[in-house]
Amino acid sequence: MKTAAMTSVYRSRTVIGLLALVALAAGVVAMAPRSVAAQTAAKAPTAIGISVPADAQLGQSILLQARLVDARGTGIPGVDVQFTSPATFLNTSGDMVIADAMTDSHGLAAAQYEVRRTGKLTVKAVFAGSDRYAPAKISAPLAVSGDRQLYVQDAGVKIPGLNATSTQQTSGWPHWVLSGWPIAAVLLIVWSLYGVAVFFMSQIVGAGEQPGEGAP
Amino acid sequence: MIIDLRRCDGCQSQNKPPLCTAACIEGHFVPDPMQWIEVYEPDLHGGGSQFVPTPCQQCQNAPCTNVCPVGATFATPEGVVLIDQERCIGCRICMAACPYDRRFFNWGDPPVPPEAMAMKYMPEHQTPAIKGTVMKCDFCPDMAGAGRLPYCAQACPNHAIYYGDLEEGIATNGDQVVDVNHFLAANAAYRLKEELGTEPRVFYIPGYGQKVGRSPFKRGRLATIWPWKKVAKGSETWTR
Amino acid sequence: MDAVTDRAWGVRLEDRALAPLSKTSWRYWVWIASLLVVIGWALFAYSYQLRHGLIVTGMRDRISWGMYILTFVFFIGISHAGTLLSAILRVFKARWQLSVTRMAEFITVVALMVGGLFPLIDMGRPDRILNLVWYGRWQSPLMWDVFAVLTYLCGSTIYLYLPLIPDFALCRDRLGPWAPAWKRWFFTAAAAGWTGTPRQRKALDRAMTVMMIVIIPVAVSVHTVISWIFAMTLRVPFNSTVFGAYFVAGAIFSGVAAIILLMAVLRKLMHLEEFITITQFRALGFVLGGMALVMVYFNLSEYVTSGYKMEAGVAFHFHDIMTGYLAPLFWFYIVGGLFVPVLIMALPWTRNIRGIVVAAGLVLAAMWIERYLIVVSGFRVPLMAYSARPYAPSWVEWSIFGGAAALFLLIISVFAKVFPMISVWEVMEHRGPEEVEVPAPATVTAPPRRVPVPVARSVETGSPQ
Structure with missing residues (x-):
């Protein structure tokens, strides 16, 4: 049987419980990730376009361009756009960052990229998003062909006649002979002079007196 | 190689001696006390220190290759500097010439485990070590041939060591793939003793282990150990 | 001196010069035996090294060159004795050096032979020495050393x-x-049919002129090239352009000291006091003092220019040699090896044979120490973030060094028994005209005339027996 006092106790408990629930809900809402709240409320949608040449030569420096716009098509200035390309090396695959650039007042980001792999590559433009804007990405194909040695080990100075052969013709001599000639020349001169001295020395042998001849 | 020093803490967080060095020792049967990749701890301005894993720098203008009288040290077409221990005469002028302290001499019978003695020696896989000759880090050419990363790169728990190709311009640390030119430029990479003109092929991204939570003032790493229980008969170790 | 006493002088010269070839005292055999003992011990030490490897030395990864290479440089340095004296002074027609030129030339040859052993002793794989022939690279400073x-x-x-x-x-x-x-066969063959005819004199003259001129640039380039095994590296104390000239100066300096010491010893043993006089000692002593000043100049050059700038590593190097680990050796070299010899030559009461011999002894020891300082202090400077390690030669290295010194002395001693250690014909020939008293004519008024007479040459007139 519920007395009036007990009803008031139940009512106050319910009120307290409801209050607690509201507080809890408010706390949950307050702690919830902003983006969730923002997504549902504040993050503006964006769109990104990419422009890369359809094909390129190995070693060529190409221009990568991307344009980031908001929902109304206005360019978004001053944000970071990365250009990536999937690659595999030694059994590890991933998207590697090949360039990054900041968008200008028109939302255009541009960067130079020296192509170093051949084949059918993919280039992506990626906007990682910000507080206000949603992330966006887009990809485009890039066909690279060519056959060039890009990395040239080039330490030192090339001196003609010593360690640099003319690019016009390759002489038949091996490299070490060509640039070894200074040392060989010095040794040849010195040992020839020794030979001259030995020659003079040999003249002594035959030019002596025979025993019995008088001394002059 | 690109070594991201923002991710190297000398394995302090692992509470072990540096794992790169340990893996190299195990994989190559590196004689005690050589450390082909050695984690130095130079001081930083302001009082802290950083850890710098230092393999052979595989210089493009390698002083060691320039001075060897018999061509026992040579650069392969891929650019790796190797040593033919069957040609080396042990004159050690290469050790005088190397400015990075990266060459090691087998002063006595090399303290390697007995199983290493049974392997066939080749310059790409310097096992077993030969007494009276020089050896060093070789960038694990046998691993690259098999499509795997060098031992040190595989072993690093923080994936701080990238190994790549300067022609294709790609490198990987086993976890991520990076474009070499962009990675080096965007992170202001540098090389050791640049002013000497050796043109090393190992690049460093400045840091002190901050990305794995190390404070620069937390000094000290554990000393490297060689895990052999038994060594080749008659061999004994020496101090470097 | 008249013709009689002059002839007597010539006889004495020959007798004294050739005496060792025919007479040997028991003391000589004791000396040889003790040298052989030292060499035998050194051979044992080397065989121990061959068996166990270079771990038996004091060298390690961070100080990878030590006593062997520094002694190599030292002996090649001494070898410049002969070139300096025989060739340079001969070109300048300095007559006083003729009595010691033979000893100097012997020092050169023996020092080169003994010094040339050390790179072999230092090799980790001496069994592969022929690789230098099959695979030799002319671009290597060590190959330049071999050629030179x-x-x-x-x-x-x-x-x-x-x-x-x-x-x-x-x-x-x-x-x-x-x-x-x-003996008859040996000397006849070695004399190459020499009888002193004018044609032979001319041929000998020509041959000697050619050699005397060629050997000077060869000697200069030898020690320059030796210095380049250090100067072609990137280590802080070695990375200096002055090394070539510095080493040549040091070589001449130590070579002169070696001549003075050998000259003093042989003079005593062979009783050559009449032919090797204070003239030779003073002249060589002044060369020694002069070269000491040249070395002071070079040392100043090096230390002032690098010390002013204090590039990385230089501070450690200076501290090491001047106030630290190597300081006692450094100051002995500077004071005992450079300043004391200059002082000895400058002060009249020390400028005698004993003083000059003491100076030479100090210089020889100091120059070995100087090579030690160059090699060890160069390797001590840390290249990366590690602490410098000490170096101390082991008993094997000391034994082999002792054996090499003994070998040097042994070969010289053996040569002294087989070859005349003083160039008899040159000393006689270049003694110059002596004045001879001509007896006065009957009248008392005219004083005796003095007439120059050429010196008798025993080779041509037949030897007095």
Whole structure:
């Protein structure tokens, strides 16, 4: 049987419980990730376009361009756009960052990229998003062909006649002979002079007196 | 190689001696006390220190290759500097010439485990070590041939060591793939003793282990150990 | 001096010069035996090293060159004795050096032979020495050393042999009928048929002129090239352009000291006091003092220019040699090796034979120490973030060094028994005209006339017996 006092106790408990629930809900809402709240409320949608040449030569420096716009098509200035390309090396695959650039007042980001792999590559433009804007990405194909040695080990100075052969013709001599000639020349001169001295020395042998001849 | 020093803490967080060095020792049967990749701890301005894993720098203008009288040290077409221990005469002028302290001499019978003695020696896989000759880090050419990363790169728990190709311009640390030119430029990479003109092929991204939570003032790493229980008969170790 | 006393002087010269070739005292055999003992011990030490590897030395990864290489540099340095004296002074027609030129040339040849052993001793794999022939790279400073030392050795041997020809002829002619057949064969063959004819004189003159001129640039380039095994590296104390000239100066300096010491010893043992006088000691002493000043200049050059700038590593190097680990050796070298010899030559009461010999001894020891300082202090400077390690030669290294010094002395001692250690014909020939008293005519008023008379040459007139 519920007395009036007990009803008031139940009512106050319910009120307290409801209050607690509201507080809890408010706390949950307050702690919830902003983006969730923002997504549902504040993050503006964006769109990104990419422009890369359809094909390129190995070693060529190409221009990568991307344009980031908001929902109304206005360019978004001053944000970071990365250009990536999937690659595999030694059994590890991933998207590697090949360039990054900041968008200008028109939302255009541009960067130079020296192509170093051949084949059918993919280039992506990626906007990682910000507080206000949603992330966006887009990809485009890039066909690279060519056959060039890009990395040239080039330490030192090339001196003609010593360690640099003319690019016009390759002489038949091996490299070490060509640039070894200074040392060989010095040794040849010195040992020839020794030979001259030995020659003079040999003249002594035959030019002596025979025993019995008088001394002059 | 690109070594991201923002991710190297000398394995302090692992509470072990540096794992790169340990893996190299195990994989190559590196004689005690050589450390082909050695984690130095130079001081930083302001009082802290950083850890710098230092393999052979595989210089493009390698002083060691320039001075060897018999061509026992040579650069392969891929650019790796190797040593033919069957040609080396042990004159050690290469050790005088190397400015990075990266060459090691087998002063006595090399303290390697007995199983290493049974392997066939080749310059790409310097096992077993030969007494009276020089050896060093070789960038694990046998691993690259098999499509795997060098031992040190595989072993690093923080994936701080990238190994790549300067022609294709790609490198990987086993976890991520990076474009070499962009990675080096965007992170202001540098090389050791640049002013000497050796043109090393190992690049460093400045840091002190901050990305794995190390404070620069937390000094000290554990000393490297060689895990052999038994060594080749008659061999004994020496101090470097 | 009249013709009689002059002839007596010539006889004495010959007798004293050739005496060791025919008479040997028991003391000589004791000396040889003790040298052989030292060499034997060194051979044992080397075989121990061959068995166990270079771990038996004090060298390690961070100080990978030590006593062997520094002693190599030291001996090649001493070898410049002969070139300086024999060639340079001969070119300048300095007559006083003729009595010591033979000893100097011997020092050159023997020092090159002994010094040339050390790179072999230092090798980790001496069994692969022929790789230098099959796979040698001319771009390597060590190959330059091989070429240079072999060329210099060959040139010095020719240059040693040429002036020996007339003296071999003298020995051949002086052999009595009881001399053993092998001696007769040896001296006859070595004398190459020399009888002193004008044609032969001319041929000898020409040959010696050619060699004397060629050997000077060869000697300069040898020690320059030796210095380049250090100067072609990127280590802080070695990375200096002055090394070539510095080493050549040091070589001449230590070579002169070696001559003075050998000269003093042989003068005593062979009783050559009349022919090697205070003149030779003073002249060489002044060369020693002069070269000491040159070395002071070079040391100042090095230390002032690098010390002013204090590039990385230089501070450690300076501290190491001047106030630290190597300081006692450094200051002995500077004071005892450079300033004391200058002082000895400058002060009249020390400028005598004893003082000059003391100076030479100090210089020889100091120059070995200087090579030690160059090599060890160079390797001590840390290249990366590690602490410098100490170096101390082991008993093996000391034994082999002792054995090499003993070998040097042994070869010189053996040569002193086989070859005349003083160039008899040159000393006689270049003594110059002596004045001779001509007896006065009957009238008392005219004083005796003095007439120059050429010196008798025993080779031509037949040897007095």
